[in-house]
Amino acid sequence: MSKLQEIFDKIPNSPIDRITPQMRQLLKSKKFRFDIHTHVFNSDFIPDKYFGIRNTFFVNPEFLEYVEDVMSQVQNLAIEDDNLLNYAMFIDFARQNTMEQIVQNLISVSPPNTIFAAIALDLEQAIDDKVKKNYEVQLQQTAQIRDNYPQIILPFFELNPTRKNWLKILETALVKYKFFGIKLYPAFGYLPSHPNLMKVYEFCQDKNIPIITHCGTEGAHTSRNFLTLRYTVLQDGQLKQRRTSKVFMFKNQYIKYFNQPQNWEVVLRTFPSLRLNFAHFGGDDDWDGNRKTDRQWTYRIFDLMERYPNVYADVSHILHLKVMPKLFKKCITNNSIIAERTMFGSDFYMIEAYGRYKSIRARFTAEIGTKLMFMLSVLNPLRFLGLEQLVLNDKK
Numbered sequence: 149m150s151k152l153q154e155i156f157d158k159i160p161n162s163p164i165d166r167i168t169p170q171m172r173q174l175l176k177s178k179k180f181r182f183d184i185h186t187h188v189f190n191s192d193f194i195p196d197k198y199f200g201i202r203n204t205f206f207v208n209p210e211f212l213e214y215v216e217d218v219m220s221q222v223q224n225l226a227i228e229d230d231n232l233l234n235y236a237m238f239i240d241f242a243r244q245n246t247m248e249q250i251v252q253n254l255i256s257v258s259p260p261n262t263i264f265a266a267i268a269l270d271l272e273q274a275i276d277d278k279v280k281k282n283y284e285v286q287l288q289q290t291a292q293i294r295d296n297y298p299q300i301i302l303p304f305f306e307l308n309p310t311r312k313n314w315l316k317i318l319e320t321a322l323v324k325y326k327f328f329g330i331k332l333y334p335a336f337g338y339l340p341s342h343p344n345l346m347k348v349y350e351f352c353q354d355k356n357i358p359i360i361t362h363c364g365t366e367g368a369h370t371s372r373n374f375l376t377l378r379y380t381v382l383q384d385g386q387l388k389q390r391r392t393s394k395v396f397m398f399k400n401q402y403i404k405y406f407n408q409p410q411n412w413e414v415v416l417r418t419f420p421s422l423r424l425n426f427a428h429f430g431g432d433d434d435w436d437g438n439r440k441t442d443r444q445w446t447y448r449i450f451d452l453m454e455r456y457p458n459v460y461a462d463v464s465h466i467l468h469l470k471v472m473p474k475l476f477k478k479c480i481t482n483n484s485i486i487a488e489r490t491m492f493g494s495d496f497y498m499i500e501a502y503g504r505y506k507s508i509r510a511r512f513t514a515e516i517g518t519k520l521m522f523m524l525s526v527l528n529p530l531r532f533l534g535l536e537q538l539v540l541n542d543k544k
């Protein structure tokens with residue numbers, strides 16, 4: 149028996165049996181909603197370099213310190229639209245708070261009874277820089293947060309298949325700490341069809357374990373420039389493994405190469421029932437009407453939704469764009485499947501780099517309307533997570 153088989157044999161077959169009794173209770177009460185995309189790890193798990201890579205403003209640490217300095221002097225002024233200040237506040241937020249405080253803050257700016265998918269990220273593997281605490285500690289602390297808030301925290305963990313001990317991480321998260329789902333962040337240096345992942349998807353499909361993949365033009369990428377990539381292709385109906393070496397210099401190269409939805413084609417052809425959420429729905433560049441990138445990724449995702457029954461997307465991060473709700477409504481008038489496969493997510497607290505989440509959310513909700521919001525934050529996540537049975541037919 150393979151090690152993977154051994155790991156997944158220990159995981160209950162039904163997603164309903166993988167959530168806490170307290171969450172089951174909340175779901176049965178029918179008074180809940182989801183935020184399918186949040187982060188609660190603090191700066192103990194974030195290398196300094198990450199901030200520079202994520203927000204290209206901060207090319208060096210001295211500049212970062214300068215911004216923080218300016219910040220500290222004007223923090224009390226109510227400035228909403230200043231990008232630099234927003235970035236600085238976002239960094240300060242991660243630096244000054246513990247994970248517990250971040251969760252409390254998240255709860256305080258969200259509607260009552262929101263169930264949060266809390267996503268742990270393996271920044272230690274992705275970025276060549278020191279972190280205070282390692283990834284296993286982050287997994288342990290995320291599980292602790294779930295135990296402290298068993299009604300509302302649904303933990304996801306990033307699985308980086310290039311890690312030497314990736315199997316150990318998988319086992320620790322799924323078996324020891326009972327994480328609910330998996331997050332992938334291809335720009336951290338791996339393609340979705342990495343051979344290790346291809347083995348994992350088979351079990352995820354069988355056990356209805358949901359996967360959230362980063363699919364946006366924003367965010368971070370690995371700090372490594374020279375990468376040897378392993379991936380899978382379909383040739384004459386057979387899966388074949390390939391290897392290639394690539395050099396990356398600019399943010400755009402990483403983003404375009406790793407995050408594009410078409411990288412998932414071979415995966416979905418092989419595992420057509422996989423539960424997959426394209427987080428950020430293609431990202432800011434695709435949704436911001438001013439940038440005119442032809443909405444290439446968004447349309448790719450629409451296409452995948454039509455061909456595969458469990459492909460979803462979320463509005464996390466892009467919800468800060470003023471044009472987004474209107475554009476979204478336009479998309480769904482021509483295609484109802486999009487309304488049924490889109491989920492609400494905030495990308496808290498990363499979203500704070502673009503303004504205060506509470507007001508971003510209020511604007512988004514007002515424009516999208518209660519009926520659509522109910523689909524996005526209640527019905528669709530229930531289906532994506534495989535928990536709809538629990539709520540819809542009220543058997544004990």
Ligand SMILES: [Zn+2]
Binds near residue numbers: 185186187495498
């Ligand atoms: Zn995120």
